[in-house]
Amino acid sequence: MARQRNTRLEALLTEFDFTHKTLAAEVNRVAADIFGRPGDCADRHVRRWISGEVRWPWTRYLLPLEQIFDCPAQGLGFIPRGKHSANLPVPPSRPSPASKEVEPVQRRRFLAASAAATVALALGIDETPVRGRLSTSDIDRVHATIGRLDAHFYSIGGGPLLSVCTTYVDRLRTALDGCTYGDRVEKALHGAISSVYASAGWAAHDGGDPDQAALLHTASLQSALLAGDASAGARAWSNLALQARMEGRHREAVQITRAALDNRRARQDPHIAALLHARLAIGQARTFDRTGAARSLLAAEQAYDRVDTAATAPTWLAFLSPAELSGLAAITHQALGQYDRAEASTAQALELLPPSMRRSRAYYGVQLAELQLAQGEREQAAATVTRLDHSSLDSRRIADRLAAVRRTLTA
The missing domain is CATH 1.10.260 (434 Repressor (Amino-terminal Domain))
Structure with missing residues (x-):
């Protein structure tokens, strides 16, 4: 033959x-x-x-x-030599530790029942193998799970995602130690861990725990460096800059964002460049660099103009749209004391945001009410709060800001 x-x-x-x-x-x-x-x-x-x-x-x-x-x-793809050769003998049984899982029947591990576990099961985080050989198909499924995590955050906020993300990081790190794989899969796995750490950091930030958020964003950067992934690295640097800004370290936030923009691959990706320039503008506004802030806003718009609408952006950048750029511009104008421009940009962001981005709509809805109050427009602020749909939102940070607006309105 x-x-x-x-x-x-x-x-x-x-x-x-x-x-x-x-x-x-x-x-x-x-x-x-x-x-x-x-x-x-x-x-x-x-x-x-x-x-x-x-x-x-x-x-x-x-x-x-x-x-x-x-x-x-x-x-x-093997062809038996005869009808008897196809009947392979049963492998000899060997004692194994009670904790060892047998592939593939005991390959999946489920979390205990809880609110976070319900979300985890819905997102499918238990489907990542922790034994055996990892293939590129497994990595594709990991990225699909991360996409569902990001979509969940954009829909309702952090909520139980912090515990879900940290559980998933643990599973991915177990896979990193317990599975075998090639170099490409190893780097992709580090990149996936970086993404989940970043999502966990945002969930901690949404839950009002800045200290834990900072640790998670730092871990995200470490994994991005191990992955050699410029996109993951830019995401981690951007999140660390945002963290510095939230803690009032505005000059440090500017320095971190500029360091991220120094990466050639980050600058060449129009999605990432637009986000970094927009966040740089906020930092510059808060360090009283009006000219620099204006230049960065223009650079963000020019970068976004280069976006190929037919190309698929990374799932973590799904929130970046003309609506988000308007919202970030509003924060810049607010920091510069330009409340009328900030209010107009925030209103534009709300007009452009799709209904599915419920967290963003609530975030910018509260921001609009805050700006209206700052300009003495109490009736407009009250109407804005009334229109807010936050019934399914799970974000302590946004809830606290909304509560502060309501206290001001009833004072």
């Missing part, structure tokens, strides 16, 4: 980020667990399997391969 290349196995090597050498090493590791002695697989064996020179490997190789890829031998 003519030799036929095993394209199925070859595709699996690509998907799971294996080289011939690393797959051979993994076969030997799993063989030691199954048979109690080291395996003797080498990269030449893998080459022969892929080339079709060996159509049905020995059992000592097939059993580990089935476990590594969670797939029967024939599903790996």
Whole structure:
């Protein structure tokens, strides 16, 4: 019979980020667990399997391969030598620690029942493997989960997300230590951890815990550096700058944002550049640099004009839109004492925001009422508060600001 290349196995090597050498090493590791002695697989064996020179490997190789890829031998592209050879023996049973999970039946871990656990289950954070080989498909599913986390935040605010995010970070770090993977998957995993730390930092910020938020944003930056991911790094620096601004360290916020803009890849990404320039404008306004603030607002608009509307932005930047840029411009004008311009920009942000961005709508709704009160427009502020839809919002930070507005109105 003519030799036929095993394209199925070859595709699996690509998907799971294996080289011939690393797959051979993994076969030997799993063989030691199954048979109690080291395996003797080498990269030449893998080459022969892929080339079709060996159509049905020995059992000592097939059993580990089935476990590594969670797939029967024939599903790996191998062709039995006869009807009996297809019936592989059951792997010998070996004692294992009670805490060890067996793939794939016990691969998933669920959280205890609670409000946060309900959200966690809905978002699917328990679906990330913590044992076995991680593939690019697993990383795609991780990013999909992170996208759902971000969408949840934009919809209702932080709420129980802090505990959900920290739980997910723990799971991803367990995967980092307990799974095997190639270099590309390793970097992608660090990038995912950075993203979840950033989301956790925002949830802590929304919950009124600035100290924990600062620690989480710092951890996000560390993971971004390990990932070598410019986008994740820019996000972490931007969040640290925002944290400094919230704590009144405005010059430091300006310095951090400028450092983020020094990254060429961050400057070239119009989404990231627009966000950084807009936040730089706020910092400059609060350090009394009126000219610099005006230049940065213009730079933010020019950067956003370069955005390719057909391209998909990272999920963490889904909030960045003309509405958000108007809202950030309003904060800049407010810091400069230009309350009428700030009110007009905030009203424009609310007009442009879609209904799905409920947190942003509540945030800028409160901001509009604050600006109206600052200008003595009590009736307009009362009407703005009445129109606010915050029934499903779970953000202590926004709730506290709204309560302060109501106290002023009833004073």
